[in-house]
Amino acid sequence: MQNAVELRQVYKQYGSHPAVHDMTLHIRMGEVFGIVGPNGAGKTTLIEMIEGLRTADSGDIIVLGLDVRKQAKAIKQRIGVLLQSTSIPDKARVGEVLALFSSFYPSPMDRGQLSRFLNLEDKMNEAVKSLSSGWKQRVSLALALINNPDIVFLDEPSMGLDPNARKEMWAMIHRMKEEGRTIVVTTHYMEEAQTLCDRVAVINQGRLIAVDTPRKLIATLGGTKRISFKAANQMSKEALEALTGVVSLEWGGDYAGLNSNDMDQTLKGLFQLAADEGWTVSELRLEDGSMNEVFTQLTDQGKKVSV
Numbered sequence: 001m002q003n004a005v006e007l008r009q010v011y012k013q014y015g016s017h018p019a020v021h022d023m024t025l026h027i028r029m030g031e032v033f034g035i036v037g038p039n040g041a042g043k044t045t046l047i048e049m050i051e052g053l054r055t056a057d058s059g060d061i062i063v064l065g066l067d068v069r070k071q072a073k074a075i076k077q078r079i080g081v082l083l084q085s086t087s088i089p090d091k092a093r094v095g096e097v098l099a100l101f102s103s104f105y106p107s108p109m110d111r112g113q114l115s116r117f118l119n120l121e122d123k124m125n126e127a128v129k130s131l132s133s134g135w136k137q138r139v140s141l142a143l144a145l146i147n148n149p150d151i152v153f154l155d156e157p158s159m160g161l162d163p164n165a166r167k168e169m170w171a172m173i174h175r176m177k178e179e180g181r182t183i184v185v186t187t188h189y190m191e192e193a194q195t196l197c198d199r200v201a202v203i204n205q206g207r208l209i210a211v212d213t214p215r216k217l218i219a220t221l222g223g224t225k226r227i228s229f230k231a232a233n234q235m236s237k238e239a240l241e242a243l244t245g246v247v248s249l250e251w252g253g254d255y256a257g258l259n260s261n262d263m264d265q266t267l268k269g270l271f272q273l274a275a276d277e278g279w280t281v282s283e284l285r286l287e288d289g290s291m292n293e294v295f296t297q298l299t300d301q302g303k304k305v306s307v
């Protein structure tokens with residue numbers, strides 16, 4: 001099957017500063033593809049080059065089989081871009097904004113269907129400026145979908161949203177995927193990348209450092225696992241820290257947490273220590289590594305790791 005996006009050795013610099021360096025990657029049709037990286041890594045530059053809003057200095061960008069350099073207009077008809085809510089005319093009512101943006105496209109989505117999809121039906125007569133940030137973000141999402149796009153680009157879709165609004169945003173992204181759309185999302189929230197994305201690209205200083213499923217990235221790089229349990233009075237912190245595999249110890253209220261790079265040996269040592277010191281291990285929980293650790297591993301102090 002044709003890829004949704006293909007980048008071949010894409011390069012872009014501002015002045016003498018390279019922002020995106022020889023980037024080669026592909027985004028598959030129908031996947032949720034995440035782009036993560038520290039501030040200034042080049043995420044926005046990358047995504048805006050794919051959208052045709054910035055021009056690459058060299059390399060090829062193919063979107064839905066079309067060349068961004070030569071067929072940008074045709075591409076724009078088939079992609080949707082989440083605008084920052086500040087770019088929406090905010091004195092207008094939601095329904096008016098949707099009508100205005102619909103008029104830009106030859107075959108827009110049915111507005112009733114779109115507002116039902118995003119639960120916006122009750123907000124159609126409200127002024128955009130009176131909405132909370134979560135609802136404004138829904139309006140932005142409606143505008144990104146108004147041309148019924150094959151690919152939707154979401155640059156930090158849940159920035160500034162409270163945890164509930166963020167979860168709702170994730171649910172909407174899932175539903176867009178179920179409809180068969182390809183979603184490209186940049187985010188600073190590793191939980192978002194881990195929960196939402198089929199594959200994630202990690203970029204740092206304009207270079208692609210790793211691209212894989214969150215599970216594989218975590219298995220390869222999210223090395224430490226967490227063992228947490230109920231703390232007992234007799235526990236010796238020093239002895240816990242000294243157990244084989246323990247990288248760090250967290251001590252919070254009633255609970256102790258051991259981050260370990262050798263779960264089996266740490267568990268063995270933990271049970272032995274409990275027996276030696278005369279306490280029992282209770283409320284034991286084992287947790288896998290996370291995208292947070294992958295991110296730190298790959299980007300910490302500009303460290304570069306090949307995967």
Ligand SMILES: Nc1ncnc2c1ncn2[C@@H]1O[C@H](COP(=O)(O)OP(=O)(O)OP(=O)(O)O)[C@@H](O)[C@H]1O
Nearest residue numbers: 014015018019037038039040041042043044045046
């Ligand atoms: N229009 C521009 N002119 C000059 N330099 C720019 C411009 N846009 C971005 N840069 C620089 O290019 C680099 C990459 O910026 P970019 O905005 O693409 O990164 P980012 O990963 O999206 O960052 P953030 O997470 O902070 O949004 C940064 O060093 C930034 O200062």
